[in-house]
Amino acid sequence: MYRRHFSYASNANARRVIIMTLNIAEIRKQTPACNDLIHFNNAGASLSPLPVHQRLLQHLALEQQTGGYEAASQAAPAVENFYAAFARLLHCQTNEIAYAESATHAWNSLFHAIPLQPGQRILTGQSEYASNYLALLHMARSKNLRIEVIPNDSQGCICLEHLTAAIGDDVGLIALTHVPSQCGVVHPAAEVGRLARAHGILYLLDACQSAGQVDLDVTELGCDMLTGTGRKYLRGPRGTGFLYVRRESLQRLQPDRIDFHSARWTSENHYEFRDDARRFESWECSVAGKIALGAAADYATQLGMPDIERRVRMLAAQLRTTLRGLPGIQVHETGEQLSGIVTFSSGHESAETLQRRLRDSSINTSVTRLNGNLLDLPRRGLGDINRASVHYFNTEEEIHRFCQVLHNT
Ligand SMILES: Cc1ncc(COP(=O)(O)O)c(C=O)c1O
Known part of the structure; x- marks a missing residue:
């Protein structure tokens, strides 16, 4: 997992490096909290992988x-x-x-x-x-x-x-x-x-x-x-x-x-x-x-930053698409160049109530508050909003489960 897996295409003109995808199962083994949590608060603080955590404790x-x-x-x-x-x-x-x-x-x-x-x-x-x-x-x-x-x-x-x-x-x-x-x-x-x-x-x-x-x-x-x-x-x-x-x-x-x-x-x-x-x-x-x-x-x-970037974008896009299909949910991102941060609001619950309900189901998200974003949120007509931020160690299954819990008000 820790070594980059790659192979070369045999095209003589362009020896392209074909990067294999990240080994998510192995990465998740090195992120033990994944067993108990859906961590969609990576823009707040992510989960440290074991090799990083061990370096801290060792010193x-x-x-x-x-x-x-x-x-x-x-x-x-x-x-x-x-x-x-x-x-x-x-x-x-x-x-x-x-x-x-x-x-x-x-x-x-x-x-x-x-x-x-x-x-x-x-x-x-x-x-x-x-x-x-x-x-x-x-x-x-x-x-x-x-x-x-x-x-x-x-x-x-x-x-x-x-x-x-x-x-x-x-x-x-x-x-x-x-x-x-x-x-x-x-x-x-x-x-x-x-x-x-x-x-x-x-x-x-x-x-x-x-x-x-x-x-x-x-x-x-x-x-x-x-x-x-x-x-x-x-x-x-x-x-x-x-x-x-x-x-x-x-x-x-x-x-x-x-x-x-x-x-x-x-x-x-x-x-x-x-x-x-x-x-x-x-x-x-x-x-x-x-x-x-x-x-x-x-x-x-x-692991490879290009692979990380691709996977984060892919998961976030999937999360936005699924959220847009849920009744009462409004996704706030528009545009093409998007990150792993997904912001949304529910017509049924306040941002804080929703965050608490997700937390009760072992799903970590955060609330972005109006009073910390006075330049941006008022210009977009928004108040407190929910934020789910995905990382490469998250999975499509987690997105599915997250949306199920969100839907069950
Ligand atoms: C865009 C951005 N800049 C700066 C900071 C501040 O980071 P730190 O808490 O490490 O000072 C944050 C923290 O949320 C942030 O999101």
Whole structure:
């Protein structure tokens, strides 16, 4: 399961690699909670596979046996692997990767390092994540900046025409959430990247929901900075995250915090920030979390991100189709580019009652609340909504069972 199965077509002109499908039975064995649960809350926090969970526990045990500093030094290659694993996942260099305690922490470290000047504009999308938008508002207030929210088009994606028209010399940043948490669309992040690069504007991409479900390539995405969390589609531990900074963009960013890990104290009154993305790290962190998150990135890469992406899309499409056939259920996604996040409402029950009823049948879902999504949900005429988020280890049988329980009000 852990090794990629592939064979080559014999066509001499094009030696295509034919990828075999994921071994779902084996994957589910490594996800023991699948025996007792239907876990459709992967956009909240997914289930860690055994190899990832074991790496976490192993290091905690080592810390207990030998001491925290001694354990870290013994596990140095596994700690270093974190950077290599994310470089493989995102198709970048190890010196462009840093560890963070959460996606919010990562995003804020980068955002506060951007030299924004009073009067400048920040362009963002209608589905920007709540905490990011709050940080924009807070910064706009203290630095006298202007935020411009680019509306979505008829497909539910950021309107590229509107974005193009909004670009000007006074734009200091484009901040976009790739896959929103409150809607199952995938925004055209690479097209936004092309615009940002053409105009030399810094581009900060929140990949919190896309990392682990979408095959990400930072060169194709064209972003200067990208952030994510461990616990969602990457299936890593809670309290872990990561960031990427393009090598060429590093010198444009001044971290607003410093310690003797992120910088070198060169003489009594002088210091130099590290010359890599780790200038955004703190010395103290969960070493076990970092090792396990590296293992989670490796797990995803070894299964194959293109296969993961295909299967997540296939399952989510099936779930939407089945839900649309149920009386009283309204599915909220439109458009073509969709993720593993499926949002819907029932005409019979409130979002919370429905979530509780599903939970009573051992089905995990979540509720997306209006008060956490004031940019997006009111514009779409929605209040609190239900969210079912599938991952590759879910099955068609689970979708069938989920819809049966949903139907039985
Ligand atoms: C799109 C998006 N960005 C950022 C975050 C924040 O992640 P974290 O809780 O790791 O800070 C979330 C969490 O739900 C999210 O969905």
